[in-house]
Amino acid sequence: GESVGLHLPTLSVQEGDNSIINCAYSNSASDYFIWYKQESGKGPQFIIDIRSNMDKRQGQRVTVLLNKTVKHLSLQIAATQPGDSAVYFCAENMGAGTDKLIFGTGTRLQVFP
């Protein structure tokens, strides 16, 4: 079935470096994508979203890129900090009468000094 997936299950980066987390989606009709951060024992926390009529959106230290041609989504974190260590999920909003989210399996980001 159609789903959202991730290329890398674990990403280790040095503090201060930039991080890039990737995601592939398969539903070409999806028009809204979200990145969530989940720390241990907590619920997913919204980071940034993007609609399909955009290819880039920036927030504070984060940028989301959307490539609809290859159905690829990425999250870039600038100057990664220890507090960024968590599991990151991309999610796809299916729309079409329901706003349910389809999540990928997640990428664990580990930041070391």
Place this chain on the structure above:
Amino acid sequence: GAGVSQSPRYKVAKRGQDVALRCDPISGHVSLFWYQQALGQGPEFLTYFQNEAQLDKSGLPSDRFFAERPEGSVSTLKIQRTQQEDSAVYLCASSLADEQYFGPGTRLTVT
């Protein structure tokens, strides 16, 4: 401000017992969602409410799972005759528009 709250945070049930999980959404949020998250996996959709109407329950894994939101605010997810495979974190989310705000979840362990 107050976010989405869920109770209990942890629940241990013996196989065959019934459980009820509560979600208090953000005040005024029309939409409410339940997700199930297995260990090491992403959340999976269970059901969706718009006010008191359950518009989508396609993700409920069996007829042992039942959700309600009678007054369009607080919601309860009930699992009857729990099985070991029901062990997971159950997440509730609410939204007013596109962005869904998640609660901390209830970790259910069935022994």
